[in-house]
Amino acid sequence: MEIRKKSRINFPKKLGNVGDSPGMIRISENAMKPIINVYSYNEQELVCSEGNDLGVILDQFKKCDNHTHWIQINGLGDIKLIESIGDHLKINPLVLEDITSCHQRPKFEEYEHYVFAVSRILHLNDDKELVNAQFSAIVKKNLIISFEEDHEERFEAVKSRLKGGKGAIRTAGPGYMCYALTDTIIDKYFVILAEMGDYLDATEDRLYDKADKSIMYDAQHLKRKLIGLRRASWPERDKVNDMIRTDSPLITPEVKTYLRDAYDHCIQIMDLIESYKEITSSIIDLYLSMVSNRMNEIMKVLTIISVIFIPLTFIAGIYGMNFSRQGADGKVIPDNMPELYWNHGYIYALVLMGVIAVVQLYVFWKKGWFNRL
Known part of the structure; x- marks a missing residue:
């Protein structure tokens, strides 16, 4: 220094x-x-x-x-x-x-x-x-x-x-x-x-x-x-x-x-x-x-990134819960995540996350947030 x-x-x-x-x-x-x-x-x-x-x-x-x-x-x-x-x-x-x-x-x-x-x-x-x-x-x-x-x-x-x-x-x-x-x-x-x-x-x-x-x-x-x-x-x-x-x-x-x-x-x-x-x-x-404004812009970028990932993290968090679809006796538990056995469920979840992210980016762009970065 x-x-x-x-x-x-x-x-x-x-x-x-x-x-x-x-x-x-x-x-x-x-x-x-x-x-x-x-x-x-x-x-x-x-x-x-x-x-x-x-x-x-x-x-x-x-x-x-x-x-x-x-x-x-x-x-x-x-x-x-x-x-x-x-x-x-x-x-x-x-x-x-x-x-x-x-x-x-x-x-x-x-x-x-x-x-x-x-x-x-x-x-x-x-x-x-x-x-x-x-x-x-x-x-x-x-x-x-x-x-x-x-x-x-x-x-x-x-x-x-x-x-x-x-x-x-x-x-x-x-x-x-x-x-x-x-x-x-x-x-x-x-x-x-x-x-x-x-x-x-x-x-x-x-x-x-x-x-x-x-x-x-x-x-x-x-x-x-x-x-x-x-x-x-x-x-x-x-x-x-x-x-x-x-x-x-x-x-x-x-x-x-x-x-x-x-x-x-x-x-x-x-x-x-x-x-x-x-x-x-x-x-x-x-x-x-200028230093304060620069810090505000940095915080703004970080906030946008956080806002984008909050719903994605929420979805990933839900489907990361370990509740079994079948009980210990082999019977199906109807209220425990039926999506776990969907064909292509993983792809559906990723597509949903991608759509949510794109929609958020479009909303931020329409509000002009990216123009002031």
């Missing part, structure tokens, strides 16, 4: 113990060492540097004091670096805790001199499992710091736009960069949904072509992935809506115009997820209905 692998969704678990002090920074033992990329840009130029400590950030600040800075930190495995950034930029410890506790739901929070945003980065790995990672960003005046759990490169398109210098990405401030990164994450949801849609169509084709129980398993696995995607997309919509409604000067009216487009994308994603969930549920229900 084939053993199917259970579909899993990678949801990070909460670090720490029950009752820990709020604002306590905890780093997972599996956390990757950080890689820091700094992009300092204005309308005229883009300056890039790379390192793994706070020094590369401070050096870039000194060299490019009239630029907007995007600090991209991939990997959270250095608690001293996180604390140093918090101390240098005067970041609330609760924000630092949320950055390192990678189970946060998408949200947008306002503080006195900065804003904080969290998103969920989703992708399908080689085993087609849904991997869920956290993206965090702190936006201050002329500065945005983004944090990711791993070293995967997910923002090539944003960096390409930044290098090209076209559009508003170099001139609209750090709030626009926060929008650009968020929009890239949301666009990735469309890519995942497109792949799921193709898989759903293939599963539905298999259902109509040659249904087997693997279809039910595959549809259920897909439904679990859609639930995981829904868990990320619904709060992402609320987060984008909070960014649109904020009074923070870091999110300018120009950026809010773009955020309304991102909000519309979130609505589209939610509609697709709900539609796909309904289709997967329909596929499972349809498969179960």
Whole structure:
């Protein structure tokens, strides 16, 4: 028997113990060492540097004091670096805790001199499992710091736009960069949904072509992935809506115009997820209905066969009774099966059985029972 692998969704678990002090920074033992990329840009130029400590950030600040800075930190495995950034930029410890506790739901929070945003980065790995990672960003005046759990490169398109210098990405401030990164994450949801849609169509084709129980398993696995995607997309919509409604000067009216487009994308994603969930549920229900109908047809065939043989068995049972025509004294017992001594009685019984069977088959055919087998 084939053993199917259970579909899993990678949801990070909460670090720490029950009752820990709020604002306590905890780093997972599996956390990757950080890689820091700094992009300092204005309308005229883009300056890039790379390192793994706070020094590369401070050096870039000194060299490019009239630029907007995007600090991209991939990997959270250095608690001293996180604390140093918090101390240098005067970041609330609760924000630092949320950055390192990678189970946060998408949200947008306002503080006195900065804003904080969290998103969920989703992708399908080689085993087609849904991997869920956290993206965090702190936006201050002329500065945005983004944090990711791993070293995967997910923002090539944003960096390409930044290098090209076209559009508003170099001139609209750090709030626009926060929008650009968020929009890239949301666009990735469309890519995942497109792949799921193709898989759903293939599963539905298999259902109509040659249904087997693997279809039910595959549809259920897909439904679990859609639930995981829904868990990320619904709060992402609320987060984008909070960014649109904020009074923070870091999110300018120009950026809010773009955020309304991102909000519309979130609505589209939610509609697709709900539609796909309904289709997967329909596929499972349809498969179960087909199995039930198939069982009903089998039972119907068996019932027809049983109905045909019931009267034949009755006749055979009667003439199989061992009541002798003659008594022990040799006298004839008139009430005991006179047919036993008929010439050709066996043939008569078989003909009678055959006629009964043919008549039953004709009646079933006239009722149309065979047409629905």
